[in-house]
Amino acid sequence: MADLILKDVAKSYGDVNVLNDINLDIKTGELIVFVGPSGCGKSTLLRMVAGLEKISGGTFTIDGQVMNDVPPSQRGIAMVFQTYALYPHMTVRDNMAFALNIAGKSKAEIDEAVNGAAEKLQLKEYLDRLPKALSGGQRQRVAIGRAIVRDPKVYLFDEPLSNLDAALRVATRIEIAQLKEQMPDSTMIYVTHDQVEAMTLASRIVVLANKGIAQVGTPLELYERPNSEFVAQFIGSPQMNLLAGEIVETGAQTRVQTDQGGGTIVSDYPSNADDQGARVRVGIRPEDMVVTDSADFAYEGKVAITEALGEVTLLYFEAATGQDPVIGKRPGVHSDDRHKTLRMSAPPEKVHVFRDGVSLHYR
Template structure:
């Protein structure tokens, strides 16, 4: 059942259009992650769903009702802010009980809801404290608890982990995943710029860039079948290598050649009209391996070697003046700086993008 849908939603500040024709259908029980670089409009989109920003055009539906003109409180949503936004003069209990008190719920019902949420989040012993006496992780849990007690249709998270240190971030991320597990019926929308959070938490990811949805799909689909060069390079770390190539032959299998004499047969369909066109061959650093044979994909000069033990990350001299090519080889390798390596990847790991950056798979 559809829980929330956005239809042709746009947002402008005066003449500046920050979001263009966003169409999303979000099912009940999903955890959707909005991910994208700074300024892509992901927080604005979340705030529009929350009702904190107006919708310039298009419709926002929650549970089948158009809620464009509803005030935030009547949309059935709860939001967890990046800065937690706990009321500093209220105890943890009062922070969590605030919404229910405003709604005029009976005292024992409020008490029960707050105690239940506190137990779930291990906040029982902190209920009498003020936010200033809590650690960052505890504040974050109170902010989540405040959302849970309201039993909303949709939870909104605005970069909830970005104020936490690295170790706590991982722990809290796992807690959020467990929380989602324990509330299978609730829909969550989560904004982050961290692709690891996106990959680990999401049932589906929305990649936003420059006010447009670049791709909307499950995490591994975005990894394995990116729709364009932006998604290809945004998802995965280090970013996917994009190599200049020319289409040599078309058909069920597309053969491409590189300027340095390398070539590849990608099992991706193409048409006769593609022959001779300049394209980008995409290959992830972790899919590359070293070869001695003349049947190589690309050859390049080693610039920097990072031996991490578990993997060896090799940075090659840039060939087109842009990002250097990177290979991530499992285990420990003895590789000399300045040496020339021949690299190869299995055909099903290759990606082809046309001149406009669109994947051949989505044409």
């Protein structure tokens, strides 16, 4: 059982600020995922929680106890690394038992902990093998098992699946989700650059950018109600389309005329009289775009490329020089849409409006 609170936490290397004003409250039993672009500080923040990096400012507490200067070994934290970090000359059993042996636990205690973790991770038949005789996914499970046997307050995962191939990533991701269900009171923090891992594993996602937290929320909150253009395009694949436009009608619903194609479209995001005539960007996810003949539409253009994926077809529209192509995603196979000029719209509740990079919904 562990509640973690980071208050005004900062990290600097000399005169270089890496993270500022990190405020985060993590409750017992949550699986929190840190995501963000390369270099945003997500692994650094994880290492600060672990005690492997010194906190430059602010306070970090576990269950009310300030941890800023507490050594890593005394924080009640276990970390699973990207590179497994297994001892190659030790069996799976000995790798998992190593920390307990160092701690002076009895053989009975060690056997109980190792067998229990092996049962959870389906490793019992591999306990007497060396790491070289295991697949990448099995090695990662051993690394996780080595953390479980310590019975820590908090589990930290630093991109644990990034060294696995695509099939093993999916299988191991499912295993981690199942493990969390078996350990509902365990608190976990997980760093990844993979959106699918974040969306499928997280209780809440912390999006990091510009040396701080851009937004915190459940996966669906971030997907359905991003607070900024950055979060809107970072969450979701393909990323959200952003179309320049101008507000032409304000109120409980907002009507925007877009520059590309000259259409107008309605959004459920409310606006006020001061927004009339304001330059904005309309955000629509590719999967929310639909072909229409209506006078209300967001975009009209010629399809340059189609990618038929079986269950869906991606439509890439011709783009002006220096602009990202508008992308549509249609259910089923629509290879014949290539070179067609299509008019695209979306339901009002799926139309996002951003002014100065900030969502009207969160002003």
